[in-house]
Amino acid sequence: MFWSKKNGNKSQEFQEILKLRSELSFKGIQFDKALFQLLTPLFEENPLLFKDWKDLQNKVLQAVEEKTWTIQDEIEFIESYVNLWKIAKSDELHTQLTIKGNQQDIQIFPLITFGAIxxxxxxxxxxxxxxPLKIRIQLSQSTLQLEVSNRVNHYLQNQADNMQFEYWKNRLExxxxxxxxxxxxxNSNIFKSTLILQIA
Incomplete structure (x- = not known):
């Protein structure tokens, strides 16, 4: 196959677009506007809740998009993040989190699992x-498998058809x-995302 300079420029432009969308995906996860809007009315009555949210923000703002952190950091953030959503939604959110496999010495790009969650x-x-919302992480020496499933929202034609999800796919790429x-x-009952990452 012959590559022209024009094609090469297109390839470079494509990588630059992926890079930009990767950064936008990361920023959108770092500060979850939807969660913040749900929590804000509760802060005045529950100052400890504001502290928990602030602690989570401080932790995630220390993460750098292009620098890896441990899978344990990722899991701890998932747990804290989901717990805040449960408080924000009161009795309207049911979740099930399952972690299997050895978590030692695994490095991944921060918040890379969060697009689906x-x-x-x-x-x-x-x-x-x-x-319930089910989050399942299976770890091995060479792969991370994430499964996230939820009851279908029948008000949406396609739960994956949104810019945020597309940017997350761009970040993975x-x-x-x-x-x-x-x-x-x-299907008519369940929406499910399955991500398999090669981590070694």
Whole structure:
């Protein structure tokens, strides 16, 4: 195949677009506007809640988009983030988090799992105890597998059809080119995202 200078420029421009969208995805997860709007009315009555939110923000603002952190950092952030959503939603959010595998010495780009989790929390229907939001992480020496599923929101034609989710896919492409697989499945009951990352 012959490559012209014009094609090369297109490829470079494509990488620059991926880089920009990767950064936008990261920023959108660092500060979750939807969560903040839900929590704000509760801060005055519950100062400790404001402290928990502030502590979470301080931690995530220390993360750098292009520098890895440990899988343990990622999991701890997931737990804190989901707990804040549960408080914000009161009795209207049911979740199930499962972590399997050895968490030692695994490094990943920060918040790389959050596109699916944020999407499920913001757009999924998770108020039924028998249909909780399920987050499952399976770790091995070479792969991380994430499964996130929620009850379908019937007010949406396609839960994955939004800019935030697209930017997350762009970030995966930019940070893990040819080292990730993302599967999105939906039926009349369940929306599910499955991410497989090669981490070694």
């Amino acid at each position: 944020q999407n499920a929390l913001q757009l999924g229907y998770n108020s039924m105890r028998e249909h 930019y940070r893990y080119p040819e080292k990730h697989q993302l599967f999105v499945n939906s």
